[in-house]
Amino acid sequence: MRAQFRSRLRIILAAVLVMAALVVVRLYFVQVVDGAAYALKAEHQSTGAGGLFDRGTIYFTRKDGTLISAATLATGYLVAVNPQLAKDPSAAYDAVAAEATTSVDKPTFLAIAAKPGQVYIEIAHHLSDAQGAALLAEKVPGVEVLRERWRYYPGGDLAAQSIGSVSYGAGGDALAGQTGLERQYDDALSRSGDSLYQNFFAELFSGAGNLLVSAKNAREGNVVTTIEPEVETRLAGDLAKVNQRYSSIESGGIILDPATGAIIALASYPTFDPNDLSTIDPAVLRNPLVENAYEFGSIMKPLTMAAGLDAGVITPDSTYTDTGCITVNTAKICNYDLRARGTTSMVDVIEHSLNLGASWIATRLGQDKFRQYFTRYFGAKTGVDLPAEIGGLIGNLQTSEQVNFDNMSFGQGIAVTPVQMIRALAAIANKGVMERPHLASGIELDTGITRALDWSAGRTPVFSATAAADVSQMLTTVYPNDARLAMNSDPSLQYANVPVAAKTGTAQVEKPGGGYYTNVFFHSFFGFFPADKPRFAILLYTNRPQGVEYASGTLTGTFMDLTNFLIDYYGIPPEPDQVLPLPKTVPE
Amino acid sequence: MSDSRTMHFDMSIRAASRPSAAAARAFPARAPARPRANALALPFSPVACALALVVTLAVAYVALIATVMSYATMTVGFSSSLRDDEAAIASLESQYLDRIAAVTATDYAAAGYGAPAEELYVPKASETALR
Secondary structure (H helix, E strand, C coil): CHHHHHHHHHHHHHHHHHHHHHHHHHHHHHHHHCHHHHHHHHHHHCCCCCCCCCECCEEEECCCCCEEEEEEEEEEEEEEECCCCCCCHHHHHHHHHHHCCECCCHHHHHHHHCCCCCCCEEEEEEECHHHHHHHHHHCCCCEEEEEEEEEECCCCCCCHHHHCEEEECCCCCCEEEEEHHHHHCHHHHECCCCHHHCCHHHHHHHCHHHHHCCCCCCCCEEEEECCCHHHHHHHHHHHHHHHHHHCCCEEEEEEECCCCCEEEEEEEECCCCCCCCCCCCHHHHCCHHHHCCECCHHHHHHHHHHHHHHHCCCCCCCEEEECCEEEECCEEEECCCCCCCEEEEHHHHHHCCCHHHHHHHHHHHCHHHHHHHHHHHHCCCCCCCCCCCCCCECHHHHCCCHHHHHHHHCCCCCEECHHHHHHHHHHHHHCCEECCCECEEEEEECCCCEEECCCHHHCEECCCHHHHHHHHHHHCCHHHHHHHHHHHHCCCCCCCCCCCEEEEEEEEEECCCCCEEEEEEEEEEEEEECCCCCCEEEEEEEECCCCCCCHHHHCHHHHHHHHHHHHHHCCCCCCCCCCCCCCCCCCC | CHHHHHHHHHHHHHHHHCCCHHHHHHCCCCCCCCCCCCCCCCCCCHHHHHHHHHHHHHHHHHHHHHHHHHHHHHHHHHHHHHHHHHHHHHHHHHHHHHHHHHHHHCCCCCCCCCCCCCCCCCCCCCCCCCC
């Protein structure tokens, strides 16, 4: 029995020795025979100083739910030169320059290479696989071709200010989101990069809990936005055309779903391409839709009307006597055309954009109620998920001069951001409730689960559904007149086949020292459709357009183009009898 | 004289100790008993046992290291290839967005397209992730 056990032990020992011999032979082949080849392979997988960049993706969402990358990663190669190994640094540089665009000019490179102790000088970045392979094949002494990964924006300048950009911050040692959604969701998008190198068995014994539920895995992921890429492209293209046609200093627009606050598209012009930040003006990195406040002018009148109706100080059938101009606190307030209209209805106040009508409603409301409603509209930031949002400039609400309240009733003397403006106006399309505008609908975790973001906590009722319906009805009288004017100058425009609620705004621009220019304007346009079952709300603006005084002349065509595009793209059913009505006798 | 008596005595002892035929039939011979083993003695060598244990642990250790290294290598390689695939997809997405921009910017009137003579609407489920 003992002899039997011994023999078995000898057999096992022999087997172990054979296996060990095989391992040694294999090690010899791997490390001695093929060692150079493996080292080369490893080098081409390795990176320059710092390791491969990794970051989550930001997605657009197409109308059918397909995710399209707005910000992702590109892979390629970078080229570095080791002057210690390069026989001729100049020739090495020339060899690289022949294949790719260098990031360092030759005199600078040679000056650095001449310094003692230099072993690593990066001279070219973002090489394609083909360029990298070509340089590798040349085997230039001292030239190292290393794997590289960088942030890439497939859409280029599409929603650039809102998607944002990544760069080295003040610390200068790590790439992080600096603007837009890149910064707002940097916590979710950043990758620590250590998860790949975990020792599974070490983790099993030391941190088993993390294997099951990891705080990092519950936070890191990709950001899914509500931006629709085709709508975004349309809006951006239209704004660029407006800006160029009228030589405005800037233009912008937002399209959102009034029922949820989901932003379908948002754009501003001028814009930039975040794939190349080396030559841009840093001022263009600002997002004017949340970081700039403007006096929007007459598109404020529907909010004044809604406040008056909700407070019960007026009804849709109320009338006032319009004298063309009035004097309030020694200041003169007039209609745009200085015309007196006599007995005037509330519908006419909206349809003909009468400053005196808005002032009359503000007086009927009283300063306290007016302050209460407008503080509700604009007293706080919207909470949109973009960094650096500012609040409105509403200091005049705290004054006691009636002229200030009259001015504010038609959108002068009060400056708000575009996102604040559309949020308040969209309440007319949402039964009197302001929703919280947002860009991100969820975070797609690496596990595949999408953590939906809930924005319902930001809902704010501001006026009654009845007041909203009444104002909506009034706004449907504006679109036919403006559409007719636009179609007269551009017959290719189509009248929408659904009811549309709309309002234009033409505001005087404030002078730096106080007062207003008489011939410099800020144009705005707000609308939503279908007016009876709103699906989309649109806000457009263009700052200091040249050659056209009123917004109906600059922005109506753009609004009509976007409206018809959205109707066709989303298949919104036409409503019967939506035809351009006959012109009324009162001209624009 | 003594030798013959001793021999006789010895032969007598041998004769006395040799069982008789009847006794042999009644009590069949048994195999000689083995020496009884010590109660504390093991059936195999403790050195061999320890040696086997060491060898087994060594093999297990090498296997563990090989497993961990293979896992890490596969993880790194998979992650890297995943990122490469995502980059290739991004390139396609860029082409898609460029096509959208080109289509959006096209002036169809200048390209010779005309407005439709008639528009007919048919019911269709609304295709949207919006609502």
